[in-house]
Amino acid sequence: MTTTATSMPGATPKPSRPKRKWxxxxxxxxxxxxxxxxxxxxxxxxxxxxxxxxxxxxxxxxPWALPEKLHFENYLTAWKxxxxxxxxxxxxxxxxxxxxxSVMISALAAxxxxxxxxxxxxxxxxxxxxxxxxxxxxxxxxxxxxxxxxGMSGMIPLILLYVASGVPFNTxxxxxxxxxxxxxxxxxxxxxxxxxxxxxxxxxxxxxxxGLISAFLINFMSLWNExxxxxxxxxxxxxTLPLGLFYMAQRAEYTAQWTDLFAGMIITTVPILIIFALLxxxxxxxxxxxxxxx
Amino acid sequence: xxxxxxxxxxxxxxxPTFIIYTIFVFVPxxxxxxxxxxxxxxxxxxxxxxxxxxxxxxxxxNQVIGAFLNTFKFAIYGALIIFIPAxxxxxxxxQSIRLKSFYKFIIIAPLVLSVIVxxxxxxxxYNPVFGPINxxxxxxxxxxxxxxxxxxxxxxxxxxxxxxxxxxxxxxVLLISAGMNRxxxxxxxxARVDGANEWQVYWKITFPLLWGILRLLFILWIILxxxxxxQIWIMVPHGGGGGAEVVATLIYTRAFASQQWGxxxxxxxxxxxLIFTASLVTNRLTKRETIEF
Numbered sequence: 001m002t003t004t005a006t007s008m009p010g011a012t013p014k015p016s017r018p019k020r021k022w023x024x025x026x027x028x029x030x031x032x033x034x035x036x037x038x039x040x041x042x043x044x045x046x047x048x049x050x051x052x053x054x055x056x057x058x059x060x061x062x063p064w065a066l067p068e069k070l071h072f073e074n075y076l077t078a079w080k081x082x083x084x085x086x087x088x089x090x091x092x093x094x095x096x097x098x099x100x101x102s103v104m105i106s107a108l109a110a111x112x113x114x115x116x117x118x119x120x121x122x123x124x125x126x127x128x129x130x131x132x133x134x135x136x137x138x139x140x141x142x143x144x145x146x147x148x149x150x151g152m153s154g155m156i157p158l159i160l161l162y163v164a165s166g167v168p169f170n171t172x173x174x175x176x177x178x179x180x181x182x183x184x185x186x187x188x189x190x191x192x193x194x195x196x197x198x199x200x201x202x203x204x205x206x207x208x209x210x211g212l213i214s215a216f217l218i219n220f221m222s223l224w225n226e227x228x229x230x231x232x233x234x235x236x237x238x239x240t241l242p243l244g245l246f247y248m249a250q251r252a253e254y255t256a257q258w259t260d261l262f263a264g265m266i267i268t269t270v271p272i273l274i275i276f277a278l279l280x281x282x283x284x285x286x287x288x289x290x291x292x293x294x
Numbered sequence: 295x296x297x298x299x300x301x302x303x304x305x306x307x308x309x310p311t312f313i314i315y316t317i318f319v320f321v322p323x324x325x326x327x328x329x330x331x332x333x334x335x336x337x338x339x340x341x342x343x344x345x346x347x348x349x350x351x352x353x354x355x356n357q358v359i360g361a362f363l364n365t366f367k368f369a370i371y372g373a374l375i376i377f378i379p380a381x382x383x384x385x386x387x388x389q390s391i392r393l394k395s396f397y398k399f400i401i402i403a404p405l406v407l408s409v410i411v412x413x414x415x416x417x418x419x420y421n422p423v424f425g426p427i428n429x430x431x432x433x434x435x436x437x438x439x440x441x442x443x444x445x446x447x448x449x450x451x452x453x454x455x456x457x458x459x460x461x462x463x464x465x466x467v468l469l470i471s472a473g474m475n476r477x478x479x480x481x482x483x484x485a486r487v488d489g490a491n492e493w494q495v496y497w498k499i500t501f502p503l504l505w506g507i508l509r510l511l512f513i514l515w516i517i518l519x520x521x522x523x524x525q526i527w528i529m530v531p532h533g534g535g536g537g538a539e540v541v542a543t544l545i546y547t548r549a550f551a552s553q554q555w556g557x558x559x560x561x562x563x564x565x566x567x568l569i570f571t572a573s574l575v576t577n578r579l580t581k582r583e584t585i586e587f
Contacts, residue, residue, distance in 0.1 A: 026389075029386040029389060029391060030391065032383070033383065033386055033387070033397045034397075036379075036383065036400075037396075037400040037401060040400050040401070040404060040460075041400060043415060043419060047418075058424070063425060063426040063429050064426060064429065105310040105311045108306075108307040108308070108310065109308050109310075111303075111307060112303055112304050112308055115300070116300045116303060118301055118304050124308065124312070127315075127320075128311070130320070131315065133517065133569065133570065133573070134319065135517070135521045135569075137521050138326065138521065138562040139319070139323050139326045139562070140322075141322075141325075141549055141555055141558060142322040142326055142329065143318065143322050145339070146317075146322065160318060161318055163314055164315055164317070164319050165318075167314065167315045168319075190300075196299055196300040196302060196303050200303065221406055225406075225408035225409060225410070227408070227409055227410055228523055228524055231527075241408070242408050242409070245410045245414065246410055249414050249528075258418075261414070265410075265411050268408055269407060269411050273407075275406075276403065276406045277399070280399065280402075283406070284468055287465070287468060288468060288472045291465075291469055292469065292472065292507070
């Protein structure tokens with residue numbers, strides 16, 4: 001636990017904190033915050049501990065017992081035999097392609113909506129926003145048959161849907177971002193004879209990196225975690241991590257291969273927690289702005 | 295002059311997003327509503343017009359009514375469970391305390407976890423044989439509370455709501471904290487100077503100014519809970535024999551298992567309308583004068 005605490009960014013208390021009188025309300029604050037945090041930390045610790053036990057050990061000892069020996073080879077078994085490795089690759093492809101393409105095309109649209117006044121500007125803005133309230137989960141029946149009639153299966157329809165599902169959030173948040181950029185630079189570039197495309201590509205796009213990265217990260221994380229569309233469009237053989245874990249959990253009910261499953265859960269979680277720990281500020285700002293401005 | 299020259303960008307820049315979004319979001323939305331009025335079943339692509347037939351069937355179907363009741367239960371339990379802890383925790387995190395960013399990180403972190411990890415973790419925590427929750431209850435002598443949480447139709451919804459609330463708490467704390475940061479501290483200081491205690495400052499100044507954000511969070515929660523699927527499907531596959539059947543799981547089984555595509559689409563349409571109206575109603579009911587600052 002101490003290692004978790006010290007590796008957290010900004011966890012060390014600042015020395016210049018105003019001295020406060022000890023009071024019951026302070027005690028209560030610490031008590032509740034610690035209780036909530038302790039629960040989360042313990043739950044995670046429990047999953048990690050079980051991922052390091054052997055299956056017989058897991059089934060026979062108390063759930064709170066520490067492993068007698070740390071069986072890191074569970075991770076290797078999960079990665080190779082339980083195919084977590086291949087699920088991991090599929091998740092990487094789907095999330096990278098989905099988030100990358102979606103942010104890219106949404107950035108183009110958002111730029112036009114934010115910076116070019118034309119007649120249907122607002123109408124397009126509202127049109128893209130409708131999808132914010134329409135969950136893809138409710139439209140899966142036409143989607144399922146549409147993909148079949150296009151002759152598409154597996155990863156391709158999934159990525160297409162991931163791209164489409166990111167559009168409302170991305171155009172919305174990036175439009176706000178482009179609107180906040182100063183227009184003088186762009187105007188100056190056009191005055192100097194740059195084409196409108198070059199003014200976008202060489203002036204505005206580089207300025208908007210922070211917004212693009214924040215949007216990409218939020219898309220990436222939600223796609224990395226996406227379950228429903230994967231359930232509909234993928235099979236056991238080409239599953240992403242969430243779906244692969246789902247089938248593993250079903251199998252574990254019969255085969256009792258629980259320790260692999262726990263290792264798989266940790267493998268799924270670690271990349272996302274690392275991204276979150278490193279880029280907490282960008283991610284939380286993106287989430288907050290996306291919600292508050294909507 | 296330069297504004298006009300940039301208009302050449304409109305079509306090429308909008309086209310990719312417009313096409314993908316229209317094909318994969320908008321058209322399926324319209325088609326779902328249309329399919330809801332057809333008697334489309336089985337292995338054909340034959341979709342005879344059925345009028346309000348599906349909707350009539352839905353009203354007479356006890357399984358459907360049960361699924362709707364469970365969905366509402368999920369929404370209401372969740373809102374009740376998250377609300378007070380979220381307010382308290384975000385208030386606590388706004389005080390000058392040590393390890394603030396550590397606490398904040400831990401409390402928000404579940405938000406970025408996959409629903410499969412959260413679902414499986416809680417499912418295993420609740421497990422009556424090797425799960426630590428019941429184990430702990432037995433240890434401290436509360437044997438009567440060591441229930442098969444997910445196996446009992448009376449507790450299953452509550453158990454799943456708790457898991458979901460644990461994850462969503464992060465979003466609430468994040469947004470409420472952001473809202474509290476936007477309130478100018480002069481407002482609170484002025485009240486303190488006038489002799490208000492912290493309790494009064496919170497309820498008379500901070501809380502009313504947070505109302506807009508709380509309203510938003512309630513709407514987000516309603517949208518999330520009316521379509522809740524993954525949590526249920528992961529923790530109690532196939533709705534746990536009806537105890538945890540919600541509308542979304544019912545749509546899924548009516549579509550893929552019984553191949554009643556028309557009926558499933560009609561259910562999806564009802565859920566869509568519910569989501570829209572629930573958001574509007576929440577918005578209206580909780581409307582107070584918006585305070586600009």
